[in-house]
Amino acid sequence: MTPINDNNPTPANRPVMVGLTGKRNVGKTTLANLLEEEFGFNRIHAFGAGKEAALTWFAEATGNVDRAVRMVYGDLKDKPCADLPGGVAPRYFLEKFGHFMGVDLGVDWTLAVEINKARRESPHAPIVVESVVYEAEWFRRAGGVIVRLERPDFKSPEGVESDAAQGLIDADVTISAGSVEELEQEGRRLVDWLAGERRAA
Incomplete structure (x- = not known):
């Protein structure tokens, strides 16, 4: 896990929000599953x-x-x-x-709706957004941390507009993992890093 922007801590008065970005088939669903099942994140999708x-x-x-x-x-x-x-x-x-x-x-019709719903249902649960594409800057301003997933030597299918859009996102953290086991290990390190950021805030 490589922090890129570590100067944007999540506000301490709100549950942490993590937004995953990356091309298709790099492990966003796998990591979202881990955060949901092992750490109690409320899992949502911007769409x-x-x-x-x-x-x-x-x-x-x-x-x-x-x-x-x-x-x-x-x-x-x-x-x-x-x-x-x-x-x-x-x-x-x-x-x-x-x-x-x-x-x-705009984001008011997508991710904002999903976050509001998640907070109504589980006000104190951390949130993981399985795929952040068009909502990245709004999400960061709302206190979210954007995590890019990469798989070494992996070529995603071409011709997908959202893949091109997510490639332009300035992520806060990059996780590069070549296997599910490595991705899950990096996911647990991510949770530790997030906890440290909140304590520092």
């Missing part, structure tokens, strides 16, 4: 409500709710779908919809 809206749209378009769930959350996300215009993969719609909500509407 959580948007995903639920997309699920409803896919269910209407395909006539199959179970298939729509797989298109948003599962194994059909990157598979071409004959029921979608042009036979595109569901990710095409998710990327366009996510850009519309995150950029055109």
Whole structure:
């Protein structure tokens, strides 16, 4: 784990907030799982409500709710779908919809909604945002710490707009891990570092 910006401690009067960024398949979900299961973080996604809206749209378009769930959350996300215009993969719609909500509407419609919901449900729990893309600067101003995940020698699939956007984010910490075990070890070190930052604040 490499701290880059360690001069922005989380306000001591609020639970810590961690936002994960990085290309697809670098381990964001794995680390979010660890923080949730081992350390009690409330896990959210900046596009959580948007995903639920997309699920409803896919269910209407395909006539199959179970298939729509797989298109948003599962194994059909990157598979071409004959029921979608042009036979595109569901990710095409998710990327366009996510850009519309995150950029055109803005963070008040995405991450701010999810954080408010998390704080209503668990006011004292720390928060981990599984994927920060368009909301990075707002998140930092709100007291969040942005953690970039990298996998050495890993090439993410090309042509994903959100991958390009996250590449421009100025992270506070970078974690480079080549295996799940290494990532989980770095995740535990991250929690220790965050605790130290809060004590220093």
